[in-house]
Amino acid sequence: MLEKKISNVSSTLIVNSYEGFLIDSVDHQKLSKKLINCKFDIKALVECSRNVADTIGTEIVSESEYNFQPFGDSSTFIVKSKDCLQSSATLHLKESHISFHTYLEDILQNFLIIRLEYHICSCSEYNVFNAVQNLIPKDYFTPSQISPDLITLDYLRRGSKHSGNSSNIIFNYDDPDVLNTNDSLKVISDQDSSFSTGSRHLIYKSSLNDVSKKLSKYGYDPINNDIENYFSFLDNNYCSYGVESTKNKVSLKDSR
Numbered sequence: 001m002l003e004k005k006i007s008n009v010s011s012t013l014i015v016n017s018y019e020g021f022l023i024d025s026v027d028h029q030k031l032s033k034k035l036i037n038c039k040f041d042i043k044a045l046v047e048c049s050r051n052v053a054d055t056i057g058t059e060i061v062s063e064s065e066y067n068f069q070p071f072g073d074s075s076t077f078i079v080k081s082k083d084c085l086q087s088s089a090t091l092h093l094k095e096s097h098i099s100f101h102t103y104l105e106d107i108l109q110n111f112l113i114i115r116l117e118y119h120i121c122s123c124s125e126y127n128v129f130n131a132v133q134n135l136i137p138k139d140y141f142t143p144s145q146i147s148p149d150l151i152t153l154d155y156l157r158r159g160s161k162h163s164g165n166s167s168n169i170i171f172n173y174d175d176p177d178v179l180n181t182n183d184s185l186k187v188i189s190d191q192d193s194s195f196s197t198g199s200r201h202l203i204y205k206s207s208l209n210d211v212s213k214k215l216s217k218y219g220y221d222p223i224n225n226d227i228e229n230y231f232s233f234l235d236n237n238y239c240s241y242g243v244e245s246t247k248n249k250v251s252l253k254d255s256r
Helices: 026-039 042-055 088-093 128-134 208-218 224-238
Strands: 010-022 058-067 073-081 096-105 111-122 150-158 186-193 199-205
Touching: 010 026, 010 128, 010 224, 026 111, 042 058, 042 096, 042 111, 042 128, 111 128, 111 224, 128 150, 150 224, 208 224
Parallel strands: none
Antiparallel strands: 010 111, 010 150, 058 073, 073 096, 096 111, 150 199, 186 199
16 A cells, blocks of 8 residues: 655756857857857766756666757756655656756857756755756856856746645745855846745846956957847846846847
8 A cells, every 4th residue: 555645746947047159250159169069068968967966866767868960969867866765656756857958049140149958857855956056167267167147047846745644735945045156146036936836936147247257268359249239138038037128239140
């Protein structure tokens, strides 16, 4: 007979990070290609995903990955809670997954934007926001690591957890306060609907000055207007929740 004290709570975190690379000259295009291949190397992303699984207290059951041409990687990990001691039927409720996908967005005139999207679904007792620590570098200016200029976090809690044999639900939502982002990423929006819809949406963004400094450290010779245009594009397209879009004109590829 199956144990009655089954928790079917799942916490899901969808992380989208955006990082821009200058392509306004042949030299900058070559530099961007080199940086992108280094930062978004499939082997490094798979290893990062393994670290995420360990951070949220899960074990990997299976892995799969696929490389798209000319750019794009996807990988999926089926994981289970390390603390799961129930029967196979209960274990089925404990199944979780981690997946990531990379996308090349080239709509801007002088910038390529690489979007890295992580789906982290966990049924363990660990705070799923802990996973973000594996996705944010301690040093924003390191050229060998992904250094996002913008991060959005979408949190969902589904299922129910009860106290003993009681029908009272325990509402223990995960808390993003565990995030210790680097000094360059600041929260600019936090829409917390945990107790009404079981969801929360957060936006972290770097400053214009830090992005300019980062690009210079990488070896670019950035033009302020290009960076401002890129920042305006981030605001208008990816910061639609709780952030007033900038009114600067954005130069798209077809707007020459």
